[in-house]
Amino acid sequence: MSENQSARIVSREVVFQGWYTFFRLLVEMPDGEVADRELLHRGMACAVLPYDPVRRVAMLITQPRPGALFHGVPSPYEVIAGSLDGLDAAARVIEEAMEEGGLRLSQVEPITNMWSMIPVSTERVQLYLAEYRAEDRVGQGGGNAHEHENIAVHEIGLDHLRDLVFSGELTDAKTLILAQALLLRHPELWSA
Known part of the structure; x- marks a missing residue:
């Protein structure tokens, strides 16, 4: 033992x-x-990094976060994420993509089910990558008004995303893991 x-x-x-x-x-x-x-x-969660291989962009969000506010720093870029609330992780992350990003996803690529902060938390987060196209941006996003999320949606270039990973400027853990997974699993997105 x-x-x-x-x-x-x-x-x-x-x-x-x-x-x-x-x-x-x-x-x-x-x-x-x-x-x-x-x-x-708090329970289990899910997160997704949507990327458009045609336009060579990825969708990230920002929103006011107490941890960043406490330290007096801007809230970091994050991937779309949410609590499972008892639902299937893949189905829930597709709902979150619509709610937070105004993005219609049909398929997700599982990456890992990670502990968010194992020393102090029971939470695990199922991480996904997902392809999308310009025509899949069917809503405004921003989150549910009654949840007071104040989400801003950002499409950033894949080269900029890679630079954020390499420079250490991508500071949210789930977002960093998913960006690294995208770099490793889909290197063709950066091929000349």
């Missing part, structure tokens, strides 16, 4: 219940010591 498998949660207490649930956990470690830990629970 590995050390990881011999650790166990011995108690959990709900500290806050709202959009997220915060738990205080007591974890018995493999050496028998009990450690105090905090855990954020």
Whole structure:
């Protein structure tokens, strides 16, 4: 048995219940010591990086994010994403593409199901790439008004996306992973 498998949660207490649930956990470690830990629970999520190989652009969004606001920095470019809310990840990410980007997607390419912040969160995010064309931009996007997302939609050139990856300026983790996946899985998009 590995050390990881011999650790166990011995108690959990709900500290806050709202959009997220915060738990205080007591974890018995493999050496028998009990450690105090905090855990954020929200559920599972999905994210997609849509790209148009004909016009050589990718769709990203920006929106006010508390983490960036807290540090006084602009909110970063992000891929389209949302909570699963009990739905199938592929179907849900197609809904999110319409809601946030005004984009009609028909197929998605699965990349990975990643932990967003495994030290402190239960959330996993199913990541996808998806091709689209200019005629698939059928709506305005921007998110649901009742969710107060204030999403701005951006189409950026694939060369600019690559430059953001290489320069370290693409700072949202799920977005960086998907941009790198696009570079690795579809190098023909950058071939001369």
